[in-house]
Amino acid sequence: MLRWMKLKEIAEKITKEKVDIHISTQLDKNIRGVCTRNLQTNGIEILLNAKYAKKEEDVIETLAHELAHLKVKGHGNEFQKEMDRIKKEIEKELKDDGANK
Numbered sequence: 001m002l003r004w005m006k007l008k009e010i011a012e013k014i015t016k017e018k019v020d021i022h023i024s025t026q027l028d029k030n031i032r033g034v035c036t037r038n039l040q041t042n043g044i045e046i047l048l049n050a051k052y053a054k055k056e057e058d059v060i061e062t063l064a065h066e067l068a069h070l071k072v073k074g075h076g077n078e079f080q081k082e083m084d085r086i087k088k089e090i091e092k093e094l095k096d097d098g099a100n101k
């Protein structure tokens, strides 16, 4: 069972912004996710490809990737570092959440 609300909460904690997660069946198979800013609400909108949003670890990977792009463009070393940092933070928060239940 994917903890969507918890993932949203964690994404908001990490970015300190309002984050909404959407799942789409319409994205091209080569796209795992898209991250945009909603200019009306100023919140962050993350669109995930339903094809790659089946397991929690897939979603963590894509979320970390998209959130890292808010700070770093491209996929260089700095990006990888930022993505790893975010991924670890998401995993830690989910682990803590699991321990509380």
Ligand SMILES: [Zn+2]
Pocket (backbone or CB within 6 Å): 065, 069, 074, 075
């Ligand atoms: Zn990317």
